[in-house]
Amino acid sequence: MKTGILQVAIFFFCMFWFLIPKASGQELLLLDVNDGNRVVNDGVINVSTTDLSTLELSAHLKIVNQTDKALAVFMRKIIHFQVDSTSNYFCLNPRCWPNADSTDIADSIASGATDSTFVTHYDHFFVYEKPIPPGLTSITYLFYDYTTLDHPVEAQVTMNYWVSGVGVDEWKPSSLYLFPIPAAQKVLIGSRRSTSPNIQRVSLIDSFGRHFTPKMVMAGEGRVELDVSNMPAGVYFLHAITNKHEVLTSKLLIQH
Numbered sequence: 001m002k003t004g005i006l007q008v009a010i011f012f013f014c015m016f017w018f019l020i021p022k023a024s025g026q027e028l029l030l031l032d033v034n035d036g037n038r039v040v041n042d043g044v045i046n047v048s049t050t051d052l053s054t055l056e057l058s059a060h061l062k063i064v065n066q067t068d069k070a071l072a073v074f075m076r077k078i079i080h081f082q083v084d085s086t087s088n089y090f091c092l093n094p095r096c097w098p099n100a101d102s103t104d105i106a107d108s109i110a111s112g113a114t115d116s117t118f119v120t121h122y123d124h125f126f127v128y129e130k131p132i133p134p135g136l137t138s139i140t141y142l143f144y145d146y147t148t149l150d151h152p153v154e155a156q157v158t159m160n161y162w163v164s165g166v167g168v169d170e171w172k173p174s175s176l177y178l179f180p181i182p183a184a185q186k187v188l189i190g191s192r193r194s195t196s197p198n199i200q201r202v203s204l205i206d207s208f209g210r211h212f213t214p215k216m217v218m219a220g221e222g223r224v225e226l227d228v229s230n231m232p233a234g235v236y237f238l239h240a241i242t243n244k245h246e247v248l249t250s251k252l253l254i255q256h
Helices: 002-019
Strands: 028-032 044-049 056-065 071-081 086-092 095-097 107-109 114-124 135-145 153-163 176-179 186-191 199-205 215-220 223-227 234-242 247-254
Touching: 028 135, 028 153, 044 056, 056 071, 056 107, 056 153, 071 086, 086 135, 107 114, 114 135, 135 234, 153 234, 176 234, 176 247, 186 199, 186 234, 186 247, 199 223
Parallel strands: 044 153
Antiparallel strands: 028 056, 056 114, 071 107, 071 135, 086 095, 086 114, 135 153, 176 186, 186 223, 199 234, 215 223, 234 247
């Protein structure tokens, strides 16, 4: 009798375990190697320095395929703003792309495998000959496979490269809250912090890298309201710039 009960319990446990979504609910999982393999899907990585003689800033990602098929992963970078005279290039299996905004060779990642080849390099235009100019550069890296499965597989992370002799510790992005989600006509945007910064500018980027600037009105307490009634339905990457030069990011779903 006890054996039968145990077998039933094991059966239901296995069924429950099988139905649990993959870690973080992501088919492609992005991990920040420089921050203890922190999950950074739809998040922000800050790479900063107060040393004005720095020649290079870099970031390193692991990409985990959590699907049951081998994926052919491409990458596209979306530059939101970039300091003059700076250069940004990246490496992703099987090679590096010093003068491109996207890869033209797929990175093959087996089911359940981890790829550790993605590294970004941010430096002066004359690489290693001059220090990086001070200022803020913000770039989103979109990883995708649109052909292997019956639906698009995407993952993205925004990297902010910041060089400044002072005030770096005061520059720390925070999460955004959006209401309602999904949005149909208008969406209210604000910071989750108790002392919200003032949002000065908002842009939306679709999965093809196209930029949209919907009409924005101030809604008090550092919040803004966007009119998305004329935006095509779909998933967008939202980037908000504050009066403190913070870059706040989120994903926005629009449905009409």
